[in-house]
Amino acid sequence: MALAAGVGRATVYRHWARADQLLLDAMGGADLPLFRDPAAPVRPWLIRQLRRMADELAVPAVAAVALTLAQSALADPVAAARQDESVGTITDRIHTAVRLAVAAGELETGAEPADLCAQLVGPLVYRAAMQRQPASDAFIARLVDGIGAWRG
Template identity: 60%
Template sequence: MDTPVDPRTARSRDAILAAAHTLLVREGPASVTHQRVAHEAGVGRATVYRHWQRADHLLLAAMSGSDLPFFRSPTSPVRPWLHQELRKLADELTLPAVAAVTLTLMQTALWDPDAATRRNHSSAAVTTRITTALDLAQETGELTTVLPSEDAAALLIGPMLYRTAMEAGTVSDMLISHLLDSVGTWRD
C-alpha cells in the first residue's frame, strides 16, 4: 500500500521545482543551485537538499516539466501542416527559456545517463511524430520518396537548431520550405 504524501512535502517540492524552472528560464542553468532555488522558493536550503541531493538532478527535474507540443496529430495535406509545426518550433527555439532547456539537456546528456535517457526519449518522440506525418503524406500520395525517418527528423530540425542556437538567428519560411524539399519529393 502506498504511503500518503504529506501535503507540506508536496507543496515544498512544487515550489522548489517552480523556482528552479524560473531561475533556469531567467538566468540559465548555472543559476539552479540549492541556495538560489531555496531563496527563490522561500524554503530552507535543507529542504531543497532533502528532495534533491545533487544540483544537476534538480536541474533535470526542472527541465522535465517541459513538454514537446510539436508534431502531434498531423492533418492532410501534410506539407502545409508540417511547415506550420516547423514554424512554431523555430519560433519557440528563439525564446531564451526554450533554448536554455534544450541546450542544457543536450550538454548534460553527454555525461549524465539520466539526462541522456531524457534526451533520447524526447528525440524519439519527435522522430516518431515526424515519421507519422511523413507516412500520412506518402499514404495520400502527397509525398512520393522520403528519407529514412531518423534522417528526415535530423534534416528538418538540425538546421533550425543551428540557426537559432549557434547563430542566435531566426528561421525564415524559405529555409523551412527548403528543409521540407530536402526530405522527399512532394506533389502539388
C-alpha cells in the same frame, strides 16, 4: 526559482546539486506539444509545426535549456535516457506525418525516420543556438522541401 516555489535556495540545492538535474526533473513529466496529430495536407501542417519549434527556440532561455540538457546527456545516463525518449517521440511523430503524406500521394521520399528528424529539426537548433538567428519562413519551407518530392 526557489522564491517562486516558496523555499530557500539551500533547499533547492540540497535536492538538485546541478541546474541540469533540476531541469531534467522539471521536464520529466512534460509532454512535448509539437508534431502531434498530423493532418493532410501534410506539408503546410509540417511547416506550421516547425515554425512553432523555431519560435520556441528563438527564446534564448529555451535554447539554453535545450543545449544544457543535450550537454548533460553526453555524460549522464539518466539525462541520455530522457533525451533518447524525447528524440524518439519527435522522430516517431515526424515519421507518422511523413507516412501520411506518402500514403496520400502528397510526398515521395525514401528518407529514414531518424534522417527526417535530423534534416528538419537539426537546422532549427543550429540556427537558434549556434547562429543566434531567427529561422525565416522561407528557411523552414526549404527544410520541408528538402525531405522529398512534394506534389500538389
